[in-house]
Amino acid sequence: MAKEIANGSVIRNELDLRIAHCLQVAPRAAFSVIASVLGVSEQTVARRYRRMRSAGAVRVVGFIDPGPTGRQNWMLRLFCRPDTSVGIGRALARRDDVQWVAVMSGGTEVDCVLRPRSSDAQDQLLLRQLPKTVQITSIEAAMVLHVYRGSTNSDWRIGPEFLTAAQEQLLTDGTPAITGRTVELSPRDEPLIGLLMREGRATYAELRAASDGMTEAQVRRRVTELREAGLLHFDVDMDDGFTGQTLYARVLVTVAPSHLDPVGRALGQHPDVRFCGATTGPASITASVAFEDVDGLYRFISQDVGRLDGVAHTQVIPLDRTLKRAGAVLP
CATH class of the missing domain: 3.30.70.920 (Lrp/AsnC effector binding domain/regulation of amino acid metabolism (RAM) domain)
Known part of the structure; x- marks a missing residue:
């Protein structure tokens, strides 16, 4: 039996790491496919993922990459007084277009990743809201020009190389490939994106229920279109303790x-x-x-x-x- 390790949020063993690794390869792969690759039952994979998900250790999330719409990701460094850093960070964290927020350098700065959904929202934050925040003494904004490793390109994976090329192919079969097709986001996409940002493995039936009157077939087709356009991506969020x-x-x-x-x-x-x-x-x-x-x-x-x-x-x-x-x- 694999040795289990306590990390403060969940008890993990090697099977948990392998399941997380498979999800990083194909975040929306069916539990039955993951089970086939790992040589365990579908019920085991589903049970372990749900346990890790409920403990906050591992979860799949969706997000929108603004690149295909002509906008870029930004990395912001906000220099501020230490007693105000958490408050500023919390305010930024409430924004849907801010993907990541952290307090850095002993509390003297707040760093965040901005994925703007519109030019107006981007300009409102960068040119008006942040410069007028008196607790912020200085701002550095860096545009991401190219990603060498990240959730949209050659993503980091937990653990050693658990899988063979054939196993990875089995996991990714059916995953829509980015074709570069042109797709514009519409208001009808917002309920789908909102749910996928909270639960990246939401079923098409759950997405249909959250949609604005779309059928399940329409939801499936729309999600595929957004993924093929490179707008919609999926990532695996892991608790720090789970990774070690x-x-x-x-x-x-x-x-x-x-x-x-x-x-x-x-x-x-x-x-x-x-x-x-x-x-x-x-x-x-x-x-x-x-x-x-x-x-x-x-x-x-x-x-x-x-x-x-x-x-x-x-x-x-x-x-x-x-x-x-x-x-x-x-x-």
């Missing part, structure tokens, strides 16, 4: 332009890097990393980043408290 990596940090790397792509690709393949992207602003590359302890972070900076050609400057920003993760506001 509770030390999070943001790493800002400045590199020469000729080394940008090779450095970005190298960092994007590192097993402890959760996100890596080329960004505007003072840093060329922004990476989110997670480790079990500070020694792991030190080795990453001194050895893994240090050996890369073209790296001119590195800044490490420790994460103190996550307020919103993968679209979910945390207690």
Whole structure:
């Protein structure tokens, strides 16, 4: 029997990790398919996922990527007084277009990821609301130019390489491929997107019930269209304790332009890097990393980043408290 590990929110074992890994490969894969790949019963997979989901350890979420609509993701650093950082972060976390919020640097800054649903909403936040907030002393806004690792490209996965290529193919069979088709979001999409942001594995029957008078066939077709357009994506949100990596940090790397792509690709393949992207602003590359302890972070900076050609400057920003993760506001 696999050894079980207590992590503060749920008791996990290797099967839990494998189920989470399968969900990262194909977030909406049927439990029967996951069970076939892992060699266990469908009831076992369903029961374990629901237990992890109810404990807040693992859950599938949907989100809208603004890229295909001509808008870009933004990474914001808000410098503020320590006694106001949590309040500012909580206010940002209430926004549907803010995907991730954390208090960083000992409470002196709030970092967040903005996925704007409209140009008006983006301008309202960046040009009017935040600059007028007196508790915020300075703002750095970096546009994401390219993603080397993230929920829309080569996503990080928990655990070792659990699956063979054939098993991954079995999981992803039936997953709509991004075709680049042009699709415009409409008001009828909002109830579907709202439910999928809360529960990414919502059934088509549940989506039909939440929709504005759509049939189940129409809902299925619309979700497929949004996924093929690259607008609708799915991610697996995991509790820090479940992963075993509770030390999070943001790493800002400045590199020469000729080394940008090779450095970005190298960092994007590192097993402890959760996100890596080329960004505007003072840093060329922004990476989110997670480790079990500070020694792991030190080795990453001194050895893994240090050996890369073209790296001119590195800044490490420790994460103190996550307020919103993968679209979910945390207690």
